[in-house]
Each structure stands twice: as structure tokens, then as C-alpha cells.
Amino acid sequence: MALIELQEVSKIFGFGEATTLALDEINLSVEKGEFLAIMGPSGCGKTTLMNIIGLLDRPSHGKYLLEGRDSSRLRAGRQAKLRRDRIGFVFQFYNLLPRLNVLDNVALPLAYRGMTPVRRAKRASDILELIGLRDREYFLPKHLSGGQTQRVAIARALINNPSIIIADEPTGNLDSHDSKVVMELFADLHRSGHTILMVTHNPELTRYASRVIYMRDGMVVEEESTSIGAIAKGALRTYLRKRKTTEEDVLAGVSALLKDVPGQAMAEEERRPRKKAKLRKTRRAKRKARR
Amino acid sequence: MFSGNVKTAINSLRSAKWRSLLTMLGIIIGISSVVTVVSLGEGLKQQVVGQINSLGSDVLTIRPGKLVSDGSAKEKLNLLAFLSTSTLSEQDVTSISKLPSVGVVVLIDFVTNSASNGGQRMDNVSVLGTNAELNDILRPKMDFGGFFTKDNAGDNVAVIGAAVAAQLFGDVNPIGHSVNVLGQDFIIRGAINPSAGGLISAQQTDLNYTIFLPFGPAKNLVGGKVNISQILIRAKAGVNPDIVVADVQKTLLQNRGDTEDFTVLKQDQLLELTGGVVNTATGFVTGLAAVALLVGGIGIMDIMLVSVSERTREIGIRKAIGATNRQILSQFLIEGLALTIGGGFIGIIVSLIIFVFLRLYTGLHPVINAPVMILAVVVSIVVGVIFSVAPALKAARKDPIVALRGE
Numbered sequence: 001m002a003l004i005e006l007q008e009v010s011k012i013f014g015f016g017e018a019t020t021l022a023l024d025e026i027n028l029s030v031e032k033g034e035f036l037a038i039m040g041p042s043g044c045g046k047t048t049l050m051n052i053i054g055l056l057d058r059p060s061h062g063k064y065l066l067e068g069r070d071s072s073r074l075r076a077g078r079q080a081k082l083r084r085d086r087i088g089f090v091f092q093f094y095n096l097l098p099r100l101n102v103l104d105n106v107a108l109p110l111a112y113r114g115m116t117p118v119r120r121a122k123r124a125s126d127i128l129e130l131i132g133l134r135d136r137e138y139f140l141p142k143h144l145s146g147g148q149t150q151r152v153a154i155a156r157a158l159i160n161n162p163s164i165i166i167a168d169e170p171t172g173n174l175d176s177h178d179s180k181v182v183m184e185l186f187a188d189l190h191r192s193g194h195t196i197l198m199v200t201h202n203p204e205l206t207r208y209a210s211r212v213i214y215m216r217d218g219m220v221v222e223e224e225s226t227s228i229g230a231i232a233k234g235a236l237r238t239y240l241r242k243r244k245t246t247e248e249d250v251l252a253g254v255s256a257l258l259k260d261v262p263g264q265a266m267a268e269e270e271r272r273p274r275k276k277a278k279l280r281k282t283r284r285a286k287r288k289a290r291r
Numbered sequence: 292m293f294s295g296n297v298k299t300a301i302n303s304l305r306s307a308k309w310r311s312l313l314t315m316l317g318i319i320i321g322i323s324s325v326v327t328v329v330s331l332g333e334g335l336k337q338q339v340v341g342q343i344n345s346l347g348s349d350v351l352t353i354r355p356g357k358l359v360s361d362g363s364a365k366e367k368l369n370l371l372a373f374l375s376t377s378t379l380s381e382q383d384v385t386s387i388s389k390l391p392s393v394g395v396v397v398l399i400d401f402v403t404n405s406a407s408n409g410g411q412r413m414d415n416v417s418v419l420g421t422n423a424e425l426n427d428i429l430r431p432k433m434d435f436g437g438f439f440t441k442d443n444a445g446d447n448v449a450v451i452g453a454a455v456a457a458q459l460f461g462d463v464n465p466i467g468h469s470v471n472v473l474g475q476d477f478i479i480r481g482a483i484n485p486s487a488g489g490l491i492s493a494q495q496t497d498l499n500y501t502i503f504l505p506f507g508p509a510k511n512l513v514g515g516k517v518n519i520s521q522i523l524i525r526a527k528a529g530v531n532p533d534i535v536v537a538d539v540q541k542t543l544l545q546n547r548g549d550t551e552d553f554t555v556l557k558q559d560q561l562l563e564l565t566g567g568v569v570n571t572a573t574g575f576v577t578g579l580a581a582v583a584l585l586v587g588g589i590g591i592m593d594i595m596l597v598s599v600s601e602r603t604r605e606i607g608i609r610k611a612i613g614a615t616n617r618q619i620l621s622q623f624l625i626e627g628l629a630l631t632i633g634g635g636f637i638g639i640i641v642s643l644i645i646f647v648f649l650r651l652y653t654g655l656h657p658v659i660n661a662p663v664m665i666l667a668v669v670v671s672i673v674v675g676v677i678f679s680v681a682p683a684l685k686a687a688r689k690d691p692i693v694a695l696r697g698e
Binding site: 051077080084096099100108109 | 610612
């Protein structure tokens with residue numbers, strides 16, 4: 001049984017003329033212990049997908065099975081408890097409470113479980129020891145570096161020993177050194193059996209993932225299993241390939257820029273011979289006209 | 292979780308100290324006004340009750356004017372009766388004194404409200420003509436001299452209250468000096484101790500601001516015109532006061548051909564009546580103070596709504612990490628409660644300071660009583676709950692995704 005299973009999940013925002021299809025009949029299955037990286041251009045539906053998996057949002061259609069149970073139609077209170085016990089969130093902008101010190105921030109999810117202050121402080125302190133920030137327990141978030149803040153956020157996500165960790169661009173706001181520290185922490189968590197779902201734009205980070213999915217226009221357009229340590233091929237193609245702008249691209253305008261998305265890229269490859277012929281024809285016509 | 296919410300609430304209030312204090316100000320003013328007014332009313336009532344009781348339970352009072360209604364003491368007395376000419380006459384006094392059930396009869400005749408001594412003049416004094424027997428009923432504690440006696444019935448003598456002595460004679464012992472009333476000099480025989488007076492006495496005059504003259508000379512001062520504000524009667528020993536009431540009523544009705552334009556009150560009725568008047572006044576002022584409390588409550592709601600808007604992102608984060616709607620609701624409710632309970636306690640402290648000042652610098656004697664304090668705390672809790680529910684519900688119902696975006 002898959003830990004996460006999405007069956008034809010769609011999400012629609014707005015109504016009437018202003019309807020936006022954020023997710024389009026997505027089918028996705030994530031096994032326990034996987035490290036899934038999700039890539040795709042802005043607005044492709046990655047965050048909406050994470051919100052639905054993280055039970056912050058509900059699908060408009062389709063089924064979401066968490067540990068085999070349909071969780072998409074649960075009451076708000078039940079969903080909150082599942083978020084508390086089963087899911088840990090790590091956000092790009094950390095989302096720590098600025099008025100609470102590091103220890104209280106990390107211990108906060110335990111407070112919602114009704115644990116006594118002494119026990120939750122002890123537990124939070126242990127987790128902070130694990131991520132090497134025990135000596136910052138009584139600091140306020142504003143007194144920490146970006147990397148340290150994100151590690152505190154990871155500690156908070158881990159405090160309830162969740163089965164799923166959802167990280168939405170966890171290194172998006174960090175320098176390369178801090179990114180590496182944070183990603184090594186995720187790698188450790190993955191090795192210790194945690195299931196991690198991570199949204200990223202950085203192909204380098206796919207080295208840590210066991211599988212990468214690529215999204216576009218609310219759909220999963222490509223999926224790739226990767227070996228740990230190697231950058232996903234699709235990601236390389238998408239983000240590291242030198243971009244060639246053709247005359248056609250200029251004519252096509254903004255929409256041409258979106259064709260670099262993996263699924264689209266492959267479709268483009270198939271159409272390329274026809275395109276080349278068309279281009280030759282255009283050039284020939286132009287030369288004729290000049291004569 | 293509760294202690295966590297309390298800590299969060301206190302942290303949140305601390306981080307905006309001035310705003311919290313200003314928000315609490317409405318509650319502080321409301322609670323301190325309610326506590327002060329109710330305690331003042333309670334104090335006044337106790338003073339009056341003490342004075343009425345000191346007269347003894349066998350003393351009856353006849354007042355001009357009829358109680359509006361069936362005569363029940365709970366009904367309102369015509370409070371403006373004293374402004375019109377009294378319906379009681381000397382003949383009434385004479386006929387009552389002849390009744391076998393009556394022991395002592397004392398009349399109180401209002402003469403004027405000003406008196407002087409050389410250059411010193413007072414215009415807020417009650418100059419009353421009365422009989423020497425008043426001393427038996429009132430038994431006022433004297434500072435100097437004594438009350439006039441039956442032998443002084445035709446003499447120009449006077450007994451003055453403590454405030455009159457202080458204003459007209461300063462530190463000088465007034466005994467043997469004279470006070471001028473409507474052009475005639477009255478030699479002072481006695482000065483009443485200030486403790487005998489109070490804001491309201493059983494006679495509806497403050498003994499501190501009273502000059503008692505023998506009835507005869509007092510009547511001559513105003514050309515024989517009398518204005519009897521009340522008649523006090525003491526029943527003969529062993530006679531049931533109810534019998535005296537019946538006798539007096541019968542006699543007075545006979546005197547005026549069955550027109551009932553007077554009221555005979557027993558001590559317990561007088562207590563009820565005076566207590567009722569004080570309660571009405573206290574209730575009215577408490578109502579005004581309650582409006583201040585209401586305004587304070589609306590201030591709390593306003594600030595809580597601002598707080599919810601400002602902390603949208605925090606609400607989103609809390610929900611993302613597992614807070615249920617109920618937990619968010621209780622967090623903001625506790626915050627509102629912390630504001631109102633804090634305001635309530637500060638309000639009580641302010642009212643205690645007001646008590647001290649009132650006792651030190653005025654003749655008022657507010658009574659600090661536990662029920663009023665407890666009531667104030669309960670009221671502040673109720674105000675807190677009522678006015679925090681809407682903002683707390685707003686916070687609890689926020690969509691976590693929208694809240695996380697900080698919108």
C-alpha cells in the first residue's frame with residue numbers, strides 16, 4: 001500500500017469566466033521512504049499539489065488516500081490532527097513565529113497535542129541537539145542565520161516524528177553553503193526512513209531525490225527515477241541546457257519560453273524535423289523575394 | 292495547552308504594551324466606576340441604616356405628602372413634597388401628643404437656610420425649630436455644651452452642627468457666642484460632634500450643617516408661619532408601634548376631614564424607603580458606569596480584530612503545524628480575557644485608591660465589600676468573552692492557505 005495515493009485529483013479555483021484549473025486529474029503514488037522532488041515552472045501547480053497532500057487544501061475532484069484512508073473529505077479538525085501527527089512542513093520562508101524563541105517554536109506542535117510544558121521542552125531540546133542547534137535554544141528567530149532558521153523549521157517539522165515531510169523550496173532563500181547543510185539534513189532524514197516531498201527549482205538538489213516528477217499546467221508531464229547522488233536527466237535538460245532562441249520563438253512570444261518544460265521539450269523534439277523544413281521554406285521564400 | 296495559550300496571550304499583550312494598556316483603559320474606567328459607585332451606595336445605605344437604627348425601633352415618622360400608591364413603603368415618596376407648603380400643622384402635633392399610646396412627640400420646623408456670625412455667613416445650613424425632646428430621640432453626641440431643655444422653650448438659644456461651628460467660629464469654642472438667624476441673635480448652648488452627622492440622616496438633613504432652635508422663637512422669626520418637615524413620635528413603653536400608627540392615622544384623618552395628605556412610617560418602612568432611594572440613585576449611576584464598560588468592551592473587540600488581521604500569517608503557521616480551529620479560537624479568547632481580566636484587576640486597584648481618597652478628604656464612607664469585587668471580576672470576564680468571541684471566531688475560521696500567504 002502506497003503511503004500517498006492521488007487518484008485523478010483536480011483542483012479548480014474561481015468560477016465562471018475566472019476559473020483556473022490548478023491541478024488536472026493528477027495520478028500520483030508515493031511509497032514510504034521515498035524522496036520525491038517536484039519540479040516545474042512557477043504556477044504549474046506544485047504548491048497546490050503540496051497543499052493537498054499536506055491536507056491544507058481539499059481537491060475539487062478525485063481521491064487522496066493517505067496511508068490507505070481517504071483523507072480529502074475529512075472534517076477540518078480531523079485534518080488538523082493528521083497534519084499535526086503525520087505531516088511536517090518546511091517552508092521557503094521558514095514560517096517560524098517571531099515572538100517565540102527557538103525552543104518554543106520547535107515545541108509548538110507538541111503543545112497542540114496537549115503535552116506538558118516540561119516534556120515538550122525536553123523533546124524539543126533533544127531534536128535541536130540532533131540538528132546541532134542546542135546552543136541556540138533561547139534565541140529568537142531574528143537572531144539566527146538563514147540556514148540556522150531553516151534547520152529550526154526542520155526541527156519543528158520533525159518534532160512529532162511525522163511519516164511525511166513536505167518541503168516547499170526549502171533552500172530557495174539560502175546561500176549555497178546553507179543549502180548544502182539543509183539538504184544533508186534531509187538526506188539524513190531520508191536515510192533514517194522518512195518520506196520526503198520537496199518542491200525545488202534547483203536541479204542540483206535532485207541528487208538527493210530518489211524520484212523526480214515534472215509538472216506543467218497542473219499535470220505531471222514526466223516522471224523519472226534517479227539514483228542518489230546523480231542529477232536527474234530531465235532536470236539537466238530543463239534547467240542546464242543552453243537556450244537557443246529561434247526566429248519562430250520570437251514570433252511565438254512568451255508561450256515559446258514555456259516549451260522548455262520536459263514533457264513539452266520531448267514533444268518539441270518529435271516535431272523538430274517538420275519545423276526545420278518549414279524554416280528552410282521560409283528562408284528560401286525570403287531570398288526569392290530579395291532577388 | 293491552556294497554559295501555553297495564556298503565555299502566548301501575555302507575550303502578545305507585552306509586545307504591544309501601549310496598545311494593550313489603552314485598550315484596557317475602557318475596562319479600567321468601567322470597572323473602577325462600577326465598584327466605586329456600588330460601594331458608595333452601599334456605604335450611604337449603611338450610614339443611613341445606622342442612623343435610623345440609632346433612633347430605636349419604636350420611633351415613628353410622620354411626613355407631609357402621601358406616598359404615591361397604596362401606602363406600601365416600597366413605593367416612591369413624593370420627593371418634591373418638601374418644596375411645597377407642609378401639610379402638617381401644629382394642631383396635628385397637639386392632637387397626637389394627647390393620644391394615650393404616644394410617649395414623646397417632636398416636630399421639626401424648617402425655618403431658613405442661612406445664618407451668620409459677624410462677617411461669617413453660611414447659606415447651606417438648615418435652621419430647624421424643634422422641641423427639647425428631640426434630644427431624647429436623636430441622642431446626638433455633643434462636642435461642647437448640651438441640647439437645650441424644656442426650660443429654654445422661649446429663649447433665643449441654639450444648638451449647632453460641627454460644620455456650622457467650624458465655619459462660623461473656626462477654632463473658637465462657640466458656647467456662649469451667638470449666631471444670627473434672620474436678624475435675631477441666638478446664644479449657642481451646644482455643638483454637636485461631627486460623627487453624629489453624615490451625608491444623609493434619618494431626618495434627611497445633615498446634622499453637621501444644622502442649627503436647632505427652640506420651636507417658639509423659631510416660629511416668631513418667620514412671623515408665626517410654620518413649615519413642619521416631619522414629626523417624630525416615640526411610642527409609650529410596651530405599646531406596639533402598629534397600634535400607634537393606627538391611632539396617629541386616625542387622629543390626623545379626623546383633623547383634616549379624611550384627606551390623607553401625610554405618611555406615617557415605622558422605622559423598618561423608613562429603612563426600606565431610604566434604602567430604595569439610595570438604590571435607585573446607585574442603580575442609575577451604575578447604569579452610566581456600565582455604559583463605560585460596554586464602550587470598553589467594544590474597544591477590546593476592535594483591538595482584537597486588528598490583532599487577528601495583523602497575525603493572519605501566524606494563524607496560518609499555527610494551523611499548518613496542527614492547530615485545530617478550536618485551539619485557535621481558545622487562543623484568541625484567552626487573549627481577550629487576559630485584557631479584560633487585567634483591566635478588571637487594575638480597575639479594582641484604582642477604585643481602592645479612590646476609596647482611600649474619599650475616606651480621607653470627604654464625608655463619604657464607601658464600603659469595600661467582597662461581593663462587589665467578585666462581581667467586578669465576573670463582569671470583566673463576561674465582557675471579555677462576549678467581545679472576544681467575534682474576533683476569535685474570525686481567526687479560527689481563516690483558511691490556512693490564505694492565512695499562510697498573510698492575506
